[in-house]
Amino acid sequence: MSKQADRIIIFDTTLRDGEQCPGATLNIDEKLVIAKQLARLGVDIIEAGFAFASPGDFEAVSKIAQTVGTENGPVICSLARARHDDIKAAAAAIKPAAKGRIHTFIATSDIHLQYKLKKTRPEVVAIAEEMVAYAKSFTDDVEFSPEDAGRSDPEFLYEVLERAIAAGATTVNIPDTVGYTTPSEFGGIIKGITENVPNIDKAIISVHGHNDLGLAVANFLEAVKNGARQLECTINGIGERAGNAALEELVMALHVRRQYFNPFLGRSENSEASLTNIDTKQIYKTSRLVSNLTGMLVQPNKAIVGANAFAHESGIHQDGVLKNKLTYEIMDAQLIGLSDNQIVLGKHSGRNAFRTRLKELGFELSETELNKAFVKFKDVADKKKEISDWDLEAIVNDEIQQAPDLFRVELVQVSCGSNAKPTATVTLRTPDGEELTDAAIGTGPVDAVYKAINRVVNVPNELIEFSVQSVTGGIDALGEVTIRLRHESRLFSGHAANTDIIVASAQAYVNALNRLFSSLQQEVKEEVTA
DSSP, rough: OOOOSSSSSEEOOOOTGGGGTTOOOOOOHHHHHHHHHHOOOOOOOOOOHHOOSSSHHHHHHHHHHHTOOOOOHHHEEEEEESHHHHHHHHHHHHHSSSSEEEEEEOOOOHHHHHIIIIIOEEEEEHHHHHHHHHHHHOOOOOEEEEEEEGGHHHHHHHHHHHHHHTTTTTTTEEETTTOOHHHHHHHHHHHHHHHTTTTTGSSSSEEEEOOOOOOHHHHHHHHHHHTEEEEBBBBOOSSTTOOBOOOOHHHHHHHEEEEEHOOTTGGGGSEEEEOOOOOOGGGHHHHHHHHHHHHHOOTTTTTTTSSSTTTTHHHHHHHHHHHHHGOOOOGGGGGTOOOOOOOBTTTTHHHHHHHHHHHTTOOOHHHHHHHHHHHHHHHHHHSOOOHHHHHHHHHHHHHTTTTTSSSEEEEEEEEETTEEEEEEEEEEEEETOOOOOOEEEEEHHHHHHOOOOOOHOOOOOOHHHHHHHESSSTTOOEEEEEEEEETTTEEEEEEEESSSSSHHHHHHHHHHHHHHHHHHHHHHHHHHHH
């Protein structure tokens, strides 16, 4: 059996693997906002990025290490290929953290060795051993991953892991890189490692997996039953291709079925204890935050955090739930941070009451951020009689956690109807403070608004996704608009909330354009620096 932890360790890779999802690119400030929320959520380790990948990634990892990586905070980790430059960059980036980890990897499957690495098995073993030892010279906390372990020859996998542990790896991560394995197969891989790697008792066994066949969470739970003690996952399951194992699904499965999955049942005092350090009441808010900032919407029927996860339409179900929630609900919605939309604030509420309620909801805002959010709150309160906690979250997410404020919407005016051509007039304030106005005709009011904005901004792009969601019920509900656009081969997302969905649509589009402009400016800076 592997080295024991006193709980299942949650390793969050939302800011690294999750951000690799097309269109989910985050700027440094947005990464920091998410990292702070992950710390509140109670994750044990935050994989903050791939420090060597770019100056921006390095800065993000370093800033998170400095700000979130406190003595009582999570371990801050940086990914690094099994190369000296990668590992050196990772070490420098995590240095400000009280607890830092370097996560280095090299592929071990024959298909990767032949076509990607063009190396022999002995060469890969030697590299793994050397690079783990090099990482160990910077920090005692070193994680090693044999990439594509799910398709690697077991005997070779055992050899690589044994040598990596001997070189200093304290965690060995087993990735199902392409989401190929089934639960019984993945559990068998973990069991084989516990039985055939002689020094496995000196390391924690971790698992990482993708959801290409929809089996990532099931694979991880089977891995826990066979000796895995660290789970690498992302909020909402975002990530490359079909995504990663979803943190919220894993945590709640381990909570609701804790006696079934409990690997510590031999310790009677732990039979009913939580298996993770996660504060489950922070789950829903974290999900919403990541969804808003990445532009990756959560499907309504998504387990745990979907809009329909605790909804009942069937008369039989409704009757049962009214009599006893346990008839059709295996967990309480409040357990993940969902509560009734209690009316706590209105247009007569003051700044102090506003600040206090935001703190209760878990938001920690600077004075400048609070002032901006309070102005938006008053504006919404003038239009809505009743303000709910969900409204407050939308206000903060919309006003504070935005893309760089390069272009700003100053005016949106539309004219449309059954016998009229939809026409829009927009005024944008440019980064130089100049106001530019233009108008356009479209197939509908939103199309007209976007065409008018494009005439002002004049940067080629293609709108590939547009969605509107209601934050709360009622005719006066805030409408949240999320859009994704493509510039050349890159995707950018935008998000905005307003009681007027046409205005929200304009703001979301400009939000995405600001991300695009910021990215272009960063590329110019990096070229100048180079």
